[in-house]
Each structure stands twice: as C-alpha cells, then as structure tokens.
Amino acid sequence: MTYLKKLQRYFASVKLAVTVLLLLAATSIIGTLIPQNESPAAYLREYGEFVYRMFSLFDLFDMYHSWWFTFLLVILTINVVVCSLNRLPATWKISFPKIRPFNVSRFRDLSQKEEFTANGSPETLKKAYRRVISRGFRYSRLEDTDKGFCIFAENWRWSRLGVHIVHLSVILFLLGGLMGSIFGFDGSVTIAEGESAKSIKLTNTGKPHGLDFEIRCDDFNVSFYDSGAPREYRSSLTILEKGSEVLKKDIIVNAPLSYKGIRIYQSSYGRIQPKELTVSLTSGKTGKTYKKVVLIGQGFELPEGRGKFLFKGVKRSYDFRGRNLGETFWGLLTPNDGNPIDVMLPLRFPKFDRMRKGDLTISVVHYAPRYFTGLLVKKDPGVGVIYAGCVVMIMGLCIVFLLSHQRVCIEVVRSGNTSRVMVAGTADKNRIGMQKKLRRISRNLASIETHDTVGGPRAQNTRVVYE
Amino acid sequence: MNSANLLSIITFVYGLAAFLYVGAWVFKRPLAGRLGTWTAFIGAAGNTAGIMMRWVESYRLGIGHAPLSNLYESLVFYSWAIVVIYLIIERKYENRIIGAFTMPLAFLAMAYASLSPNINDQISPLVPALKSNWLIAHVITCFIGYAAFAVAFGTSLLYLFRRKNTNGTLNPLNHLTDSKALDELTHQMVMFGFLFLSIGIVTGAVWANSAWGRYWGWDPKETWSLITWFIYATLLHARMMRGWHGRRIAFLSIIGFMAVIFTYFGVNLLPGLHSYGS
Numbered sequence: 001m002t003y004l005k006k007l008q009r010y011f012a013s014v015k016l017a018v019t020v021l022l023l024l025a026a027t028s029i030i031g032t033l034i035p036q037n038e039s040p041a042a043y044l045r046e047y048g049e050f051v052y053r054m055f056s057l058f059d060l061f062d063m064y065h066s067w068w069f070t071f072l073l074v075i076l077t078i079n080v081v082v083c084s085l086n087r088l089p090a091t092w093k094i095s096f097p098k099i100r101p102f103n104v105s106r107f108r109d110l111s112q113k114e115e116f117t118a119n120g121s122p123e124t125l126k127k128a129y130r131r132v133i134s135r136g137f138r139y140s141r142l143e144d145t146d147k148g149f150c151i152f153a154e155n156w157r158w159s160r161l162g163v164h165i166v167h168l169s170v171i172l173f174l175l176g177g178l179m180g181s182i183f184g185f186d187g188s189v190t191i192a193e194g195e196s197a198k199s200i201k202l203t204n205t206g207k208p209h210g211l212d213f214e215i216r217c218d219d220f221n222v223s224f225y226d227s228g229a230p231r232e233y234r235s236s237l238t239i240l241e242k243g244s245e246v247l248k249k250d251i252i253v254n255a256p257l258s259y260k261g262i263r264i265y266q267s268s269y270g271r272i273q274p275k276e277l278t279v280s281l282t283s284g285k286t287g288k289t290y291k292k293v294v295l296i297g298q299g300f301e302l303p304e305g306r307g308k309f310l311f312k313g314v315k316r317s318y319d320f321r322g323r324n325l326g327e328t329f330w331g332l333l334t335p336n337d338g339n340p341i342d343v344m345l346p347l348r349f350p351k352f353d354r355m356r357k358g359d360l361t362i363s364v365v366h367y368a369p370r371y372f373t374g375l376l377v378k379k380d381p382g383v384g385v386i387y388a389g390c391v392v393m394i395m396g397l398c399i400v401f402l403l404s405h406q407r408v409c410i411e412v413v414r415s416g417n418t419s420r421v422m423v424a425g426t427a428d429k430n431r432i433g434m435q436k437k438l439r440r441i442s443r444n445l446a447s448i449e450t451h452d453t454v455g456g457p458r459a460q461n462t463r464v465v466y467e
Numbered sequence: 468m469n470s471a472n473l474l475s476i477i478t479f480v481y482g483l484a485a486f487l488y489v490g491a492w493v494f495k496r497p498l499a500g501r502l503g504t505w506t507a508f509i510g511a512a513g514n515t516a517g518i519m520m521r522w523v524e525s526y527r528l529g530i531g532h533a534p535l536s537n538l539y540e541s542l543v544f545y546s547w548a549i550v551v552i553y554l555i556i557e558r559k560y561e562n563r564i565i566g567a568f569t570m571p572l573a574f575l576a577m578a579y580a581s582l583s584p585n586i587n588d589q590i591s592p593l594v595p596a597l598k599s600n601w602l603i604a605h606v607i608t609c610f611i612g613y614a615a616f617a618v619a620f621g622t623s624l625l626y627l628f629r630r631k632n633t634n635g636t637l638n639p640l641n642h643l644t645d646s647k648a649l650d651e652l653t654h655q656m657v658m659f660g661f662l663f664l665s666i667g668i669v670t671g672a673v674w675a676n677s678a679w680g681r682y683w684g685w686d687p688k689e690t691w692s693l694i695t696w697f698i699y700a701t702l703l704h705a706r707m708m709r710g711w712h713g714r715r716i717a718f719l720s721i722i723g724f725m726a727v728i729f730t731y732f733g734v735n736l737l738p739g740l741h742s743y744g745s
Contacts, residue, residue: 014704014705014708014709017704018701018704018705021697021700021701021704022697022698022701024697025693025694025697025698025701025726028690028691028693028694028697029690029691029694031685031690032687032690032691032734032737033737036685064685064690177683186680186681225530225592227591227592229591229592229594230594230595231592231594231595232595232598233595252595252598253595253596253598253678254595254596254598254599254674254677254678255677256677256680263680265678265679265680266595267679267680376679376680378680378681380681383676383682386672386682387673390669390672390673393665393669394662394665394666394669397661397662397665398662401658401659401661401662432648432651
C-alpha cells in the first residue's frame with residue numbers, strides 16, 4: 001500500500017477519532033482547573049515562579065487558544081473530512097440507487113425470520129398482503145414467481161446518510177469558529193449618560209479599535225427587586241453616522257442591538273457623579289422655603305441675598321463624630337461678607353444643616369443618579385455558520401438515532417391448497433426493534449382470512465424461527 | 468402546604484420506592500417490585516404537582532417564572548425526569564430490576580434538594596441574565612439528557628452486577644434475562660441522552676450569544692458539558708463502528724455519568740460565570 005493510501009486510511013479511521021475525542025476531553029479538564037486569562041501577577045501569587053514558567057510554556061493560561069489545542073481540533077477536522085470523503089460516495093450510491101436491489105435468497109439465509117402456513121393459494125393472498133405491507137413501508141413492490149410471489153419493501157434507505165450529516169455539522173462548527181476568530185472582534189466600552197464613543201477596547205489585547213459609527217448613551221436605568229437583587233439593566237442607545245442619528249434602541253441583557261454586523265450587549269454599569277440636583281433652602285428669618293434646581297460645579301445665588309453657593313461633589317461616606325452618615329453632598333457657601341465655608345449635606349439627614357445655624361438651612365431634596373453603561377461590542381461573522389451547524393447537527397442526530405434502513409421480504413410459496421409464508425427482514429440499526437416489527441407483520445398477515453374459507457379457521461402453525 | 472413541603476414529602480416517597488425496588492431485586496420478591504412501581508408513580512405525580520405549584524407560587528409573589536432557575540429547582544426537575552424516564556422504560560420492558568439502580572439516584576437528588584442546608588428553596592426573582600425564553604429550553608433539554616444518562620448509568624451498573632439464578636431458572640423479575648437486551652437498552656438510553664444533551668448545549672450556546680455576546684467561552688460549565696459530550700460520542704463511535712458491547716460499553720457509560728455529575732455539581736466549586744447554579 002502506498003504511503004498516501006496508508007495516510008488516508010489513518011486519517012479516516014475511527015481509532016483516530018476516538019483518540020482525538022478523548023485527548024480533547026482530557027486536556028479540556030486542565031483549563032477548568034487552572035483559571036484562564038487571569039493576570040500574570042495573580043498566577044505568580046498562586047503558583048510561584050517555577051510552576052508559572054512551566055505552565056506558561058505550554059500556554060496553559062489560555063489553553064483553548066493554544067497551538068496544541070488548536071492542533072487537536074485541526075486533526076479532528078481532517079479526520080472528519082477524510083472520513084466523509086472516503087465513505088460518502090459509497091453511502092450516496094446505496095441511498096439513491098437507480099434500481100433497488102432485492103435478493104430473495106439473501107433474505108432466506110437470514111436468521112431472523114418468521115414462517116407460517118396460510119390458508120389459501122398465493123393468488124388469494126396477494127392483494128391483502130400487498131395492502132398490509134404498503135401500510136408499514138414507504139416503498140414496496142410485488143414480484144410474481146413461478147411458485148407464488150414475493151413482496152419487497154423498505155423504509156428510510158437514505159437515513160444511512162445521517163452520519164454524514166452529523167459530521168458535516170462538526171465541520172460547520174469548526175469553520176464558523178475559524179471565521180469568527182479571523183474576521184471578528186471582541187471588545188468593550190463604557191459610556192456615561194449623555195456621552196458617546198467612537199472606539200472600543202479589544203478584550204484580548206487591550207488595544208483600541210475604532211468603529212465607523214458612533215454610539216451614544218442617552219439614558220441608563222437600573223431597577224432592583226425588593227430583595228436588592230438586580231431586576232433590569234437598560235440602556236437607551238443611539239447610533240450616529242457622520243453626526244446623524246440612524247438607529248435608536250433600548251437594550252437590556254438578552255436583547256442586544258445589532259448594526260452592520262456588529263452587536264452591542266448590555267454588560268455592566270457604574271455610578272458617576274450626578275450633575276443635577278434639587279436643593280431646598282429654608283430661611284431662618286422669614287420661614288420661607290425655596291426650591292432650586294442646580295448643577296454641580298455651577299455656582300448659584302442664594303435666595304434673600306444670602307450669598308453664593310457652589311456644589312462641589314458628592315462623597316460616598318462622611319464620618320461625623322464617629323458615625324458614618326453615608327452619601328453626603330459637599331458644597332462651598334460664600335457669604336456676601338466673609339470667607340467661604342464648607343457645607344456638608346448628608347442625604348439621609350435633611351435637617352443636618354440646622355446645626356450650622358446659618359441664615360438658610362440647606363438640604364438636598366432630590367438628585368438624578370448618573371450612570372455610565374458598560375457595553376460589549378462584538379463582531380462575529382461566523383455566528384450564522386455556527387447556527388447552521390447547530391440545526392444540521394440536531395437534524396443529523398435525529399436521523400441517526402430515530403430512523404433505520406429497514407428491508408423486508410415476504411415470500412409466499414404454493415403448498416398444495418395452502419401457502420408457505422416467510423417474513424424476513426434486516427435493519428442497519430436497532431435489530432431488536434426490527435425483530436418486533438417482523439413479528440407484528442407476521443401476526444397481521446397470519447390473521448388475514450382468505451376468500452377460500454368462509455368464516456373458516458385462521459392460519460395455523462405460526463412458527464417462530466430466530467437465532 | 469406549599470411546594471417545598473410537598474417536595475420534601477416526595478423525597479421520602481422516592482426513598483421508599485428505592486427501598487422497595489432494591490429489596491425486590493436482592494430478595495427476589497415480585498410483590499415488593501410492584502409496590503415499588505406504585506410508590507414511584509405516586510412520587511412522580513407528587514413531584515409534578517410540586518413543580519406546578521411552585522410555578523404558580525412564583526406568580527402569586529409577583530415574580531413569576533418557570534421553576535428552573537436555581538440549584539433547588541433544577542434538582543427537583545432532574546429527579547422528576549429520572550423517575551418519568553425510568554417508569555416509561557419499566558413499562559416498555561416489563562422489568563423492575565432497573566429500578567433498584569435508578570430510583571436511588573432520583574431519591575438522592577431530591578434528598579439533596581430538600582434536606583441539605585446549603586440549598587436555598589426560596590423562590591427568587593430572575594436576575595437580568597436569566598430573563599430569556601432560552602432558559603426553559605436549555606434547562607429542560609439538558610436535564611432530560613442528564614436523566615437519560617442516569618438511567619443508562621443504572622442499566623450499566625445492573626449489567627455489571629447482574630446475577631443468574633444458581634439453578635439457571637429465570638429470575639421472576641427479570642423478563643430482560645437477555646444480557647444483550649440490557650446492553651441494547653443502555654445504548655438506547657445513551658443515544659436519547661446524547662440527542663438531548665446536544666440540543667441542550669446548542670440552546671445554551673444560542674442563549675449565551677444573546678446574553679453575553681459569545682456562543683462559546685470555554686467556561687468550566689460549558690467545557691465540562693463538552694467533555695461529557697466527547698465521552699458519550701466516543702461510546703457511540705466505539706459501539707456503532709467497532710462493535711463494542713457489554714462490559715466496555717457499561718464502563719464508558721459509567722465514566723460518562725461521572726462527567727455528568729461533575730458538569731452538574733463539580734463546576735460550582737470552580738470559578739466562572741455559570742456558578743449561579745449554586
């Protein structure tokens with residue numbers, strides 16, 4: 001055998017398939033025990049210098065994209081392709097032959113068969129038998145013989161191609177994955193409410209990647225259940241091309257935005273300094289309460305000519321006499337005559353400012369929280385191929401597991417006034433099921449009364465012959 | 468009576484059924500076997516009722532969703548699937564010995580769910596990532612697959628432990644005296660499980676793509692489900708192409724089920740996006 005033929009046989013072999021599948025299974029375990037794609041510092045801490053170097057050598061920290069894992073996948077692909085090229089032509093010829101070949105003697109030689117004697121001559125049985133068989137099989141034909149007749153029938157001949165359909169789906173998966181990693185990208189971006197972004201940060205390299213459109217976050221909203229668990233993350237996004245709005249969509253987790261083959265997913269969020277707040281100012285002298293909507297960072301006039309105020313920002317926590325008062329707004333009050341003083345306004349304690357005993361008691365009534373939204377921005381042209389592979393795989397598996405190529409032969413031979421009937425069959429899968437079917441057919445046929453006997457006895461001697 | 472209480476009771480019903488089946492096999496008592504079947508039926512009915520009740524209860528709380536969203540709910544569904552598949556097999560093959568090897572699995576799953584202090588049986592609202600119709604498709608298909616593999620595990624154990632009567636007569640519970648038929652049943656359960664596991668992995672990938680933007684991320688849960696898939700694919704190739712049968716198939720089926728268990732429980736001990744299962 002030539003070297004090429006040996007190679008071909010090796011690459012088409014089941015042995016190779018089983019070996020590679022088990023190697024893939026075993027090595028995949030490693031990647032679940034060693035966390036993937038963490039920072040080098042974390043690994044050094046966990047494993048120490050020596051082990052870290054060893055693992056790095058084999059790319060164990062990103063092993064599913066390593067050269068040797070990819071190599072295993074490539075071998076599997078070659079295996080599947082060569083196996084299909086090898087066996088498919090023959091299977092195709094068998095599945096769609098010009099004439100369906102049936103050989104009575106082959107059926108006679110089968111060990112699984114039923115035999116019985118039916119009342120009446122073959123001619124009287126023909127029509128009824130034909131009807132029974134055609135009900136159970138999609139293809140059937142009757143051939144007259146010199147001693148009687150034969151009925152040949154079969155089902156699902158083309159189901160032998162099922163295996164190749166499944167293998168095709170494996171090829172589609174590998175192809176789709178390849179397309180995605182070569183022609184796609186995977187990145188993220190954070191956008192504050194009201195702002196927009198034109199480029200994203202790639203996940204694997206950390207480098208920036210420009211987009212040919214702009215993403216603007218008009219609004220972000222997060223809602224919670226009573227338990228405190230998150231209920232929904234929602235971003236209102238607008239896509240702009242050359243400054244003009246082309247698409248507006250709200251996205252939530254599980255409902256991304258799709259534009260020009262690029263998909264934008266809701267991933268995370270964070271809080272940033274609020275901009276606008278409503279402040280209430282109560283005058284000590286007149287007792288009047290004023291409400292104003294102001295911006296942080298923009299000074300405003302206090303009512304009753306009490307000076308100016310400027311909100312500087314908000315602190316997460318504020319320690320006052322040993323107690324943490326929580327979220328606290330911080331501002332600068334500049335009276336008309338005098339130096340500016342710091343004013344602290346804890347949100348949870350609206351009457352706190354009374355202690356200052358100023359002309360006005362200030363409190364923050366309301367502010368709109370401001371967020372930034374964390375988006376994943378991805379392009380994967382291989383997804384369509386992957387989905388096609390999914391559909392093909394499921395269909396292929398259904399064909400392989402649920403359908404089998406069943407063939408039967410009913411031979412009826414004259415024997416005096418009666419007929420000897422043989423019911424024999426094969427299937428390429430599920431022999432036990434085929435056996436049951438043959439028995440059922442045999443019983444059905446045996447229970448047919450012929451025109452010869454009027455209300456007479458049924459067929460006798462249903463003898464079961466099998467292995 | 469709420470769903471959690473009912474399901475706790477069903478734990479003991481399954482335990483009784485398992486006890487009866489094992490007793491029937493060990494002591495060769497057909498009556499115990501028949502009682503086992505009845506007990507299992509009652510348990511399955513109660514299990515079904517428990518799941519439906521929990522679904523309704525979640526709507527009453529205003530956070531309505533299918534009861535498939537956490538470890539407790541998945542364990543309850545898993546037990547249900549094992550018992551239902553087993554009872555169908557028992558009916559079809561008229562054999563109760565398999566029950567001695569599968570009912571204990573259903574009992575263990577239910578017991579873990581109902582009795583372990585580590586498992587929270589509160590009905591909680593769905594976090595954003597779980598709000599998808601794919602949740603139902605993915606969880607149901609995966610667990611039907613796991614259940615079929617559990618039954619295959621049972622038949623494989625039975626194959627390895629099967630006993631012939633000392634005087635060669637038929638064990639009255641064992642219409643399935645033919646070892647070949649038992650081996651074939653293991654193969655059929657593996658095919659059924661493999662089909663559903665494949666659909667489960669596929670629906671998981673489609674869902675992951677809509678939620679996280681990638682259909683496959685090699686996270687521990689995904690990777691281990693693939694490992695399980697590879698092992699059973701090996702079994703199918705070895706059987707269909709190399710004619711492996713009997714003990715070899717039984718061993719592969721057992722190894723495959725070990726992978727199923729690790730995929731289900733073991734991965735929660737590893738870090739990753741999928742650990743919300745605990």
